[in-house]
Amino acid sequence: MTKQLTRERIIQAALILFKDKGYTATSTREIAKKAGVNHLTLFRHFENKRNLFRESVVHHVTSSHFFDGIKEKLTEDLREDLTLIAKAYLEENIDKNSVFWVYLTEAAQDPELSELIMEIPKRLNDFLATYLSKLHGHKKISSGNFQMISHMFFSLLNQYIMFHRFPAFHHTFPGSIDDFIDECVDLFQMKLEKDMLF
Incomplete structure (x- = not known):
């Protein structure tokens, strides 16, 4: 899987979970699991939940x-x-x-x-x-x-x-x-x- 594809899968998983559960209740581990990637992979791409929210929700709008x-x-x-x-x-x-x-x-x-x-x-x-x-x-x-x-x-x-x-x-x-x-x-x-x- 390419880096860009991995990134997109994480963003899509995050967007779904943030919408379903909200920001506070959604963990980065849940997002990684839904995206089918290692938790460490998520952090390599986004560093933290804040950046992931910005990429998935703020930039989505x-x-x-x-x-x-x-x-x-x-x-x-x-x-x-x-x-x-x-x-x-x-x-x-x-x-x-x-x-x-x-x-x-x-x-x-x-x-x-x-x-x-x-x-x-x-x-x-x-x-x-x-x-x-x-x-x-x-x-x-x-x-x-x-x-x-x-x-x-x-x-x-x-x-x-x-x-x-x-x-x-x-x-x-x-x-x-x-x-x-x-x-x-x-x-x-x-x-x-x-x-x-x-």
Whole structure:
């Protein structure tokens, strides 16, 4: 088995166990056993449980493929790009919604896990804030607190991810996922272009 394949097997085993049992209750020995590797092999690849959680869960939600795939399609048209980012983020994470639920309670009680989980919004916010700063530098949007705006943008998307599986959601939510994205983008476009209309 190649090193890369071994690494992938460990990551997949960790992702399953972390989702099923949570961070604290999952041991590295269990992960090694599920992956079919020696416990020492796991530590050679990841050094500790913290690094393994970062690789399996945090990067699973905000993978480099997600960022790279978006960057090459950005056009600097705010509406078009925010729509692209929202659609890509929802497509990437809509079926991974258990990640958003499993760790909420546990993270509130475990400072180490809380710190790890907060890497997810940080990576997302940094990505979008950098893009918005670039547009502002090119005089295409108004000034603003781009970190806060980015946080608010992804917070709305995360709300959709968390609640869309509830049966009552479809009875109370008036519209499709595309309608939701359009309304979100409208809100942020109005804010970011408010001084550019004159």
